[in-house]
Amino acid sequence: MAQLLDGKTLAQKIQDDLKTKIPDWVAKQGRPPGLAVLMVGDNPASAAYVRNKERACEKIGMASFGKHFPADTTQETLSEAIAQLNEDEQVDGILVQLPLPKHLDDVALLHQIHPDKDADGLHPLNLGRLLRGEQGIRSxxxxxxxxxxxxxxxxxxxxxxxxxxxxxxxxxxxxxxxxxxxxxxxxxxxxxxxxxxxxxxxxxxxxxxxxxxxxxxxxxxxxxxxxxxxxxxxxxxxxxxxxxxxxxxxxxxxxxxxxxxxxxxxxxPMTVTMLLQNTFLSYCRKLGV
CATH class of the missing domain: 3.40.50.720 (NAD(P)-binding Rossmann-like Domain)
Structure with a gap:
């Protein structure tokens, strides 16, 4: 029998570590790390993923700025929402939950997220840093x-x-x-x-x-x-x-x-955990650590 690689237990260990670290940072900086998840429509699988991410944020003391939009939301509305989150000092990570309704250009929206807040590691700049072996947010x-x-x-x-x-x-x-x-x-x-x-x-x-x-x-x-x-x-x-x-x-x-x-x-389970870790690292980098 093969050795089982238990991602669930490892994910919990990493989240517990973040849960221990975050209160100390909040005491120093006056705010917790913040993750914003944008979801469009009512895809059941996407809704479940978003709920899991929001619960995970709550468990470790990370602020969650969920924004849920109806399925007929326009490209312009989402673009404006991302622009606002890029400027929001309380937000350290931004994630657009995929898939999006077919009338929306997901690539254009992902490109609009500021690379330093790209919690999913999908911005061309972060992918380029990976290609070059430079430090940056990883998928x-x-x-x-x-x-x-x-x-x-x-x-x-x-x-x-x-x-x-x-x-x-x-x-x-x-x-x-x-x-x-x-x-x-x-x-x-x-x-x-x-x-x-x-x-x-x-x-x-x-x-x-x-x-x-x-x-x-x-x-x-x-x-x-x-x-x-x-x-x-x-x-x-x-x-x-x-x-x-x-x-x-x-x-x-x-x-x-x-x-x-x-x-x-x-x-x-590791995917959600790395999303939290990416957001925490963005928070630390913003504070010059």
Whole structure:
């Protein structure tokens, strides 16, 4: 059986650490760190994510400035809201909850967020800093993956790492982070011929596609570290009940891998935690620390 990489427990540990630090900073500075989350419409999944983020803020003593807009909100209204948050001294991090309704230009809105308040690490300037190896805010989910590897002393240096998925949210930034830690990185995707032949070479295999059970046991090198970023809801046709599964066939791969993240309870909790950590770091940098 593979070692389980418990992202839920690690996320709680990091949040507890922030919870301990924040009161001292509030006593010195007169205000807590502040995170603003903008949500448009009533997508149930997005609403659940936003609630989780707002609760997490409350638990650690971080101020939450949630702004919820109706589905027919205009680009101009959201643009104006972001401009106001950029100027708000109480706000250290800004997040636009994706996906947005189709009539909105999400890229333009993300670009408008001030890079120093870009809690999700998706502004071109922060992605450019990652590419150049410079200090800056890192994308939350990839940063969470790297924290898991670090917490379990799973060194990347000298290892073959394969990232399946090339999104700007996870695949591309994570490949750069693994490269920065001296891994030899291969990116695979939907047009990669013989995907299994590529993944079987991986000492560290990351699945970030959004396709249930894409990675089967025959695609995994024995003893490999398997990081499952996928979060997919599947419904039992007989009972009608849904459950979350990853991109990895966990039930079988767990018997071959050396270490593996479960779904749920693996990478997911780390994403929200890194969002909080990014906001706290922005708060500290604003104060010159």
């Amino acid at each position: 939350c989910t990839p940063a969470g993956v790297m924290e898991i590897l670090k917490a379990y002393d799973l060194s990347v240096a000298g290892k073959k790492a394969v990232v399946v998925g090339r999104s700007i949210l996870v695949g591309k930034p994570l490949a750069l982070m693994l490269l920065a830690e001296h891994g030899t990185v291969t990116m695979a995707h939907s047009r990669t011929p013989d995907l299994g032949a590529v993944t079987r070479e991986a000492d560290i295999l990351v699945a970030a596609v959004g396709k249930p059970n894409l990675i089967t046991v025959d695609m995994v090198k024995p003893g490999a570290v398997v990081i499952d970023v996928g979060i997919n809801r599947v419904v039992n046709e007989e009972t009608g009940k849904g459950r979350l599964v990853g991109d990895v066939d966990f039930a079988n791969v767990v018997n071959v891998a050396g270490a593996i993240t479960p779904v749920p309870g693996g990478v997911g």
